[in-house]
Amino acid sequence: GKTEYKEFFKSVDNSDELLDAFNTGYVLLKTDAVFSEPISIQNDLTIVGNNKILDEAHLNYDSGANSTINVNGATKEITVTMSGVTIENTMDTYARGISLGNNTGKVTLVLEDVTLESYYYALNVAASNEGGVEIIVRNSTIKGWAAVNVWSKVNATFENCTIIGDSVT
Numbered sequence: 001g002k003t004e005y006k007e008f009f010k011s012v013d014n015s016d017e018l019l020d021a022f023n024t025g026y027v028l029l030k031t032d033a034v035f036s037e038p039i040s041i042q043n044d045l046t047i048v049g050n051n052k053i054l055d056e057a058h059l060n061y062d063s064g065a066n067s068t069i070n071v072n073g074a075t076k077e078i079t080v081t082m083s084g085v086t087i088e089n090t091m092d093t094y095a096r097g098i099s100l101g102n103n104t105g106k107v108t109l110v111l112e113d114v115t116l117e118s119y120y121y122a123l124n125v126a127a128s129n130e131g132g133v134e135i136i137v138r139n140s141t142i143k144g145w146a147a148v149n150v151w152s153k154v155n156a157t158f159e160n161c162t163i164i165g166d167s168v169t
Contacts, residue, residue, distance in 0.1 A: 022047075029054075029085065038067045042074045049085025049114075056089060067096040067124070076105040077131065082114055089118040097144065100133055101126030101152075107133050114140040121149040122165075128152065137161055 018035055021027045025044050029052040038056060047054075056068045068089045071080055089095040097118035100107055107129065114137070116122045122144030125133055135156040142148060147165035148156070 039069045040073075041069065041071045041080055042078070044078050045080050047082045047085055049083060051084050051086075053086045053088060055087075056091075066091055066094065067099040068118070069098045071098065071100040071107055071109065072102050074103040074105045074107055074131070077107075078103075078105060079108040079110065081110040081112075083112040084114070086115040087117070089120075092119050094121070095119040096124045097122040097142075099124040099126055100129060102128045103133070104130045106131040109133070109135045111135075111137045111140050113138075116140065116142045116144075118144040120144060121146050123148045125150045125152055125154045129154075 018027075018033055019039065022039060022041070022045060023043075025046065027045070027047045029047065029049050032053040032055070034053075034055045036056070039054075054068060056066070066089070068087050071078075087097050089097050095118050097116045098109070099121070100109065101124075122142045123135070123137075124146075125135070125148075129152040133152065133154040135154060136159075137157070138159045139161070141162045141164070143164040145166050147163045150156075
């Protein structure tokens with residue numbers, strides 16, 4: 001069938017519209033998107049970034065772990081694909097870029113032409129991913145104190161990537 005993209009135009013003031021676009025399963029970013037809460041993904045999602053930025057403004061920031069994107073609690077097999085996007089989390093304590101955890105369905109994460117940068121864990125595969133995790137990263141840069149942090153079983157492939165970190169965990 002024909003793939004339909006929901007376009008997201010407003011960046012800072014309308015997180016509800018952004019989250020609504022994410023719920024359609026396809027997002028074509030037309031501008032940088034800054035939002036006040038972590039994005040939670042539990043279903044298939046494709047983000048076409050057009051070299052735009054996804055960033056969390058951390059308006060509700062507390063001292064606990066804070067991710068820009070959480071793939072958390074998926075109960076079925078899902079695939080999350082992101083291309084041509086910069087994902088940032090510049091807050092300090094335990095700041096994460098993309099975090100995957102507590103998924104009972106298999107999660108496949110595909111990143112292509114992505115810059116993923118976080119102060120702490122840029123790509124975090126947390127505990128309790130019973131369904132398994134597969135990560136495919138191509139032509140991307142991942143930067144963080146622990147650029148890739150793994151707490152549960154994962155099959156990961158990195159092709160033509162730059163990974164910059166201060167720690168190996």
